[in-house]
Amino acid sequence: MPFEFYRSVCTAGASKVTWSWSLPRVRSIVYQAVVVAAVGLGAWYFISNAVENLVARRIASGFGFLLREAGFEIGETTFLSYHAGDTYLKALAVGLFNTLRVAALAIIFSTVLGVSIGLARLSLNWLLAKLAAIYVEVIRNVPLVVQLFFWYALITESLPAPSEALSPVTGVFLSNRGFAFPIFGSVTPLALDYPVLRGFNFSGGGLLSPEFAAMFLGLTLYTAAFIAEIVRGGISAVDRGQFEAAYSLGLSHRQVMRFIVLPQALRVIVPPTTSQYLNCTKNSSLAVAIGYPDLVSIVNTTINQTGQAIEGISIIMLVYLTISLAISGFMNWYNRRFALRGSKA
Amino acid sequence: MLVRTTLWMEALVLLLVVAEGAHAGATADSALKKGFLQCGVNTGLAGFSQPDSNGEWRGIDVDLCRAVAAALFGDARKIRFTPLTAQQRFTALQSGEVDILSRNTTWTLTRDTSLGLNFVGINFYDGQGFMVTKKRNVKSAKQLDGAAVCVQPGTTTELNLADYFRANNMKFKPVVIEKLEEVLNAYFAGRCDVYTTDVSGLVAARISRAANPADHVILPEVISKEPFGPVVRHGDDQWFDVVRWTLFAMIEAEEIAASTSFGIVADSCTRRRYADRPRTF
Numbered sequence A: 001m002p003f004e005f006y007r008s009v010c011t012a013g014a015s016k017v018t019w020s021w022s023l024p025r026v027r028s029i030v031y032q033a034v035v036v037a038a039v040g041l042g043a044w045y046f047i048s049n050a051v052e053n054l055v056a057r058r059i060a061s062g063f064g065f066l067l068r069e070a071g072f073e074i075g076e077t078t079f080l081s082y083h084a085g086d087t088y089l090k091a092l093a094v095g096l097f098n099t100l101r102v103a104a105l106a107i108i109f110s111t112v113l114g115v116s117i118g119l120a121r122l123s124l125n126w127l128l129a130k131l132a133a134i135y136v137e138v139i140r141n142v143p144l145v146v147q148l149f150f151w152y153a154l155i156t157e158s159l160p161a162p163s164e165a166l167s168p169v170t171g172v173f174l175s176n177r178g179f180a181f182p183i184f185g186s187v188t189p190l191a192l193d194y195p196v197l198r199g200f201n202f203s204g205g206g207l208l209s210p211e212f213a214a215m216f217l218g219l220t221l222y223t224a225a226f227i228a229e230i231v232r233g234g235i236s237a238v239d240r241g242q243f244e245a246a247y248s249l250g251l252s253h254r255q256v257m258r259f260i261v262l263p264q265a266l267r268v269i270v271p272p273t274t275s276q277y278l279n280c281t282k283n284s285s286l287a288v289a290i291g292y293p294d295l296v297s298i299v300n301t302t303i304n305q306t307g308q309a310i311e312g313i314s315i316i317m318l319v320y321l322t323i324s325l326a327i328s329g330f331m332n333w334y335n336r337r338f339a340l341r342g343s344k345a
Numbered sequence B: 001m002l003v004r005t006t007l008w009m010e011a012l013v014l015l016l017v018v019a020e021g022a023h024a025g026a027t028a029d030s031a032l033k034k035g036f037l038q039c040g041v042n043t044g045l046a047g048f049s050q051p052d053s054n055g056e057w058r059g060i061d062v063d064l065c066r067a068v069a070a071a072l073f074g075d076a077r078k079i080r081f082t083p084l085t086a087q088q089r090f091t092a093l094q095s096g097e098v099d100i101l102s103r104n105t106t107w108t109l110t111r112d113t114s115l116g117l118n119f120v121g122i123n124f125y126d127g128q129g130f131m132v133t134k135k136r137n138v139k140s141a142k143q144l145d146g147a148a149v150c151v152q153p154g155t156t157t158e159l160n161l162a163d164y165f166r167a168n169n170m171k172f173k174p175v176v177i178e179k180l181e182e183v184l185n186a187y188f189a190g191r192c193d194v195y196t197t198d199v200s201g202l203v204a205a206r207i208s209r210a211a212n213p214a215d216h217v218i219l220p221e222v223i224s225k226e227p228f229g230p231v232v233r234h235g236d237d238q239w240f241d242v243v244r245w246t247l248f249a250m251i252e253a254e255e256i257a258a259s260t261s262f263g264i265v266a267d268s269c270t271r272r273r274y275a276d277r278p279r280t281f
Helices: A002-017 A024-057 A088-121 A126-141 A143-160 A209-238 A238-249 A255-289 A295-306 A311-345 B001-023 B026-034 B058-073 B091-096 B109-113 B156-167 B180-189 B199-209 B239-260 B267-274
Strands: A173-175 A178-181 A194-199 A201-203 A206-208 B037-041 B079-083 B100-106 B117-118 B123-124 B128-133 B147-151 B172-176 B196-198 B215-220 B226-233
Touching: A024 B147, A088 A126, A088 A209, A088 A295, A088 A311, A126 A209, A126 B156, A143 A178, A143 A209, A143 A255, A143 B123, A143 B128, A143 B180, A178 A209, A194 B091, A201 A255, A209 A255, A238 A255, A295 A311, B026 B037, B026 B058, B026 B239, B058 B100, B058 B239, B091 B100, B091 B117, B091 B226, B109 B117, B123 B199, B128 B156, B128 B199, B147 B156, B147 B180, B147 B215, B156 B172, B180 B196, B196 B199, B199 B215, B226 B239
Parallel strands: B037 B079, B037 B100, B147 B172, B147 B196
Antiparallel strands: A173 A178, A178 A206, A194 A201, B100 B226, B117 B226, B123 B226, B128 B196, B128 B215
16 A cells, blocks of 8 residues: 555656646657658548549459459469469469569579679779779669660570571570470470470470570679679778788688678678669569560559559559568578677677 | 531530530540640551651541540640550550540450440451461461460450460460560561461551561451440540540541542532431431
8 A cells, every 4th residue: 555655646746747748758749649640641541532533433443353364375484384264363473483583593693793793893903803894884874674675686686586496405496486405304204305396486395485584684784783883892891901911811812802801891792782682673573575474564464454453553562562571681681690790700 | 528527517516515514524624624635545556546757646546536636626736645555555544644545445345344444436347367477388377386476465465365276275475565666576576476466457567567568478367356446434424425426427527538539429419418318416
């Protein structure tokens, strides 16, 4: 009972000044409540306006269309088998896998290429440094979609037709339909399945289409140019004293890079590189310009056939948000590894 | 006489618009207030909507929009054109970016019902066909098993193509490119064996883009019905009436032009012929 007595005395005394406007805490609560209410009101207005217009124009809404038959074919599928009688949901899954395939491969190869070019630009060899600089300046300053058109035109116009395909090694064919190569059989495992020219095109074996090749080349070279600059900046950020101390210890240039400079440089390199990976993933949506069936391209077709633009765009947004959060989550974990090591050293 | 008759019919349509002024539709109102008609057309399809070498839009779809502008303002030049790809066209109309879509759009059940659009009528009857290079030696569409087919996305062409190949137990690889210029580049570069779209589009592509038109053959099979017509939004009956009767006026005018230009002497004989026509207004 004494405790309650003291508590009530304390609160009784304080209640006289609890809600005064002069208190910063009170002001901040009121301002934040007003902002939340304004945002909520804005969101409610937009949503109710959209719903009202959809109903007035008699446009269908809801996600039920995902279970309807798609009716269109898709040029290439990754791991999934798809035909025109499947649902829209399966078509979207095919698009998603296509996006992930080209984005993942572009990220990996552009990292390798970007690090090499970044290091080349810092090289003591004048020619190598200048070539790397020219590469970075040219590729960074031309819009990506123009580069994609360039690669696609180059591949389709300069390679021959399937009947005159180039064949450097038996079983491998290079034509304007793509790069056909033997794979371990889908029909007979452990035996190589060779591509054979039958009628119009090659059947059997694996095929890398010109659309995929152009996407992959364009994305890789473009992202590599940005990563090269980030790597160069990261290495330049390491204090000059570290280099001199390492050389004075008798370490070779390669050892200096690997054990002293890069671990410190990575702390500066990793956060901007995360942004470049996210950019690369989102840039893969330019595939619609050259005919690669990625997620955005398939959702666009779906929107056009069903008329449900809002549902389609929100699917695209949700998927890209998920992919981007996954990439940045992984990169943040990777970054923390370096931060911890650095502080312990 | 043709011009006078056409203008007279347009004036009648205008009268309809003015007479209904009591509850004027939203689209007509906003167009009159803006002072011009916003018309959605193709990015460049010869014969339907294509800018000529002076930048003037020419084609049958363009003519229809000019007629609607003439009906609204009495001046066919009070018009702005928005080039739209197949993927953008319905969203542009639904959202109000254009007042009317006159873009060789096929009239289908889905488009007429679940997209919130109304098809006003038909100004061109077409069908879907296939074009291949002559040296392929293909005589019929049923020999196209395994071909790579260039097609634009978001069209009835894409769906009909899949249905036709499924129905005939054939396989194909679609090369799906959005822009018309790019898809034609891909076909003429040899990226795909076959180009498929409406037969009118095949003819237009062959005339305007082929290095040697005789090298390309349009196969005899026409695999679908593609009736083209102008499209407006749901919920504006007055605007629907304006566009529909403009279309009918143009059809009437063309019939009269055809009958006078086929050597029938323009005298009391013709006037009597005209007077005998059933009244449509």
